[in-house]
Amino acid sequence: MDKFLKSKDNGEDCDADKENGEEEIPRKRTKYGMSGVWDYFKKCADGKTAKCTKCGQICQTSGNTTNLSAHLIRKHPNLSTIEESKAAGPISTLLQKKYDASSARKKTLDSALTTYITSDRRPYCVVEDKGFRHLVEVLDPRYQLPSRRTLRDVCIPNLFIEMKQKLREILDKIEFCAVTTDGWTSKANENYLSVSCHFITEEFEMRTAVLSTTKLKEETNHSAQNIANSLRDVFNEWGVAQKITAIVTDNASNMKSACEILSKSNVPCVAHTINLIVQECLANENLKPLLAKCKQIVGFFKSSTIAYAKFREAQNKENPLSLKQECPTRWNSAYHMVKRFLETKDAICKVLLNTPKALSPLSADEIVILEDLEKLLSPFEHATKSTSSSSLVTVSMVIPVCCGLLHNLESLKGNLATEEGERACTILIYGTRNRLLKYESRSNTRISTLLDPRFKKDGFLSPFNVSEAEKFLESELSMFNALSEPHPSSSNLPAPKPAVQPHPLFDFLKKKKSEKIRSIRADSIIGLKQYFNTENVEPSISPLDYWKISTDNAFKRCVKKFLCVPATSTESERMFSKAGHIVNEKRSCLKPQQVDMLFFINKNDWTK
Known part of the structure; x- marks a missing residue:
């Protein structure tokens, strides 16, 4: 009623104005606020189109922002809502709404976060770091990071189950495989047994997959029987027990006995065997004092920042070399130490002679011995590298590598400058024949x-x-x-048709052919x-x-x-190096189940 009376009064006023000779002035529509869409569009001269300031695309607009909002949703999802909104408000207001848990965008970002955690071996608590949260907020304000518990209990297990099913389908199709296994101890002083599977696909590609990284069935027992029982459970779980050609392990007696219990052929790790040969040579009383002195000199430079700065300056290089220290458990580390020592011997000698209370440098005779030793160890370094690949065929190279080592050592024996070098060569030849020639049988x-x-x-x-x-x-x-x-051969290929019909006189040939x-x-x-x-x-x-x-x-x-x-078994050794990043100080209390899942996802990412 009030609305009617107001309109009537307005009508009377209008008539009065007309009588007074005044023209009617049209009223403008009240504005309730400019849409936030126009922050990203600029009207064109024709008044019917608008240009996107982000990508330059021209969109039709007939006085409303429906098409413009749809463009933002489709082309610039970070600037708009996932679902189209009929009442388009300011973009800043719309962006405050977080993605729905069931939205495709949320699932995609959660999957990317999970891949980041597993591939780069990051702790779950990274989602609580202030800098990381700020980065995600800047990249996509609508994405809400999952909590560390959600990562641990939902995201990682779901990805683990998915990848495990894919790997199971792959292993079901293969006919043969090999296994490598070894044990390692985490920073939490817990012992784990890692099991890797190696096979050749139908496309003749070498593949490696981690099957399990778990504790032994009896943690306090490292006997061959306990190892065999633990391995049997893994093989039965994956259904590969009858497909295994051989199990590759180190030279530990309990590992070899475990293979015998499982009735599987055992292949000792060639790299581990080569390392044993080299360590026996380096333990010789003629070389041991010299290597100890060399290690002391390297240790002196490693422990003194002043001496190390002088060492780098004495090299007169834009990119000076660093010294390397021997570690008995690291293969060929003695060779790397000796080689780098010889490459920088002049700088080492210069610094030691000009530094008060420093160690005495090596004599000229000792340098010659190191040069002989470097020549002898070089073939073993190449042999280790050539047999340690996980993506190429290596088992066929073991016997040729053994023959090559013997030929190289025999040829070097007459070209060495010192008696110590000749003795070392004799020890290496004996060790190669005693340990590596067994692979021929x-x-x-x-x-x-x-x-x-x-x-x-x-x-x-x-x-x-x-x-x-x-x-x-x-x-x-x-x-x-x-x-x-039977595959086709020259005997059963189709023969050309005879020019004339054969005479019955030769029918006996058909009979003999059929009886073959x-x-x-x-x-x-x-x-x-x-x-x-x-x-x-x-x-x-x-x-x-x-x-x-x-x-x-x-x-x-x-x-x-x-x-x-x-x-x-270098694949297991590589896993140990990654273990230090997965089970680190920030997550040293990871449960074995979590360790198994993280290793599995990290090493089997090729199945995604």
Whole structure:
């Protein structure tokens, strides 16, 4: 009623104004506030379009901001709401609303955060750090970080379950695999057993997956039986017990005995064996005092900032070298120390002679001994590196590496300048023959060498071991040929059609042909001869690339069975180095279940 009376009064006033000769002035619509969308758009001259100040796109607008808001939602989600709002208010107000827990954007950001935690080995408490929270707030104000408990109890377990299912599906499809295992102690003084699986895919790619990082079944018992029981549980959980070709471990007696209990072939780590040979040489009484003196000099520079500054200045280089200290548990660290010492010997001598109360520098004779030692240890450094890859075939290189070491040492023996060097060479030759030649008599390593087209029979030292390996490989091929369909050969290829009809006089030939029995062993022998008669491929060619294009299924199955075995257990050693970042001071109290999940996700990220 009031509204009606007001409009009537307004009407009378208007009539009065008209009578007085005054024109009617149209009223303007009351403004209730400018939309925040216009903070990101500028009206064009035509009045019907607007230009985005962020990307420059032209959008239609007929007096409202519906199209403009939709553009912000679609192209600039960080500046708008995820869902379209009919009543578009200021953008600053809309951005205060956090993502819904079920929104796709929230799930994407949570997944990215989880990947950051696991890949870079960050502690859960990073989501509570002031600087990190500020960074996330600047990047996306609408994203609310999950708490450390949500990360630990929801995000990480969900990703673990997802990746575990994917890996299980992959392992179900493979026919053969190898396992490496070793133990390590965390900073919380807890012992863990790591188990890694190695296999060759259908695309002939080498893959490595971590199956488990858990404590032994009985924590106070490190016996072979307890290790075997713990490994058996892991194998049964993943369903690979019957697929394992060999288990690679260090030279510890309890590890070897555990493999015997499990009835699995054991391959001792080649890198660990090489390290034992080198350590036996360095323990020689003729070298031990010299190496101790060398370590003392390196330790002097490491402990004195003044001496180390003088050492860097004495090198007269833009990027001066640093000294390296020997660590007996780190492979080839003595070689690295000696090599760097010789590279910087002039600077070392200059600083020691000009520094009061410093150690005495090495004499010229001692430097010559170190030069001989550096020559002797260099082949062992190369051997360790060439057999320690986890993405390439390495088990086939063990026997050729042993032969190469012996040939190198024999050739160096007459070119050494000191008696100490000659004694060290003799010790290394003895250790190589005593420890590494055993690999020629192991089935896994010698068959793998035959299957490597780079080496074949030429990689062996003993002709007897070649013949024994050939017999074993022949029986393996015969077994696989018996289980598979015969592959095409020159005898069963389609023959050309005869020009004239054959005379019945030769019908007996058809009868004899039909009565012939295919010999699986003969096919295996023929296949081996054809393979051995071809030239060896270049050392730079991967054996997996060679066999990938082969049409012989029996050979391919042998390759997957034997070449999947790694030559070393360095994959476990690499896990130990990552363990120091995962179980660190900020999270030394991680539960074993959390340690297992973090290791699994970190090492198996290729399955995502």
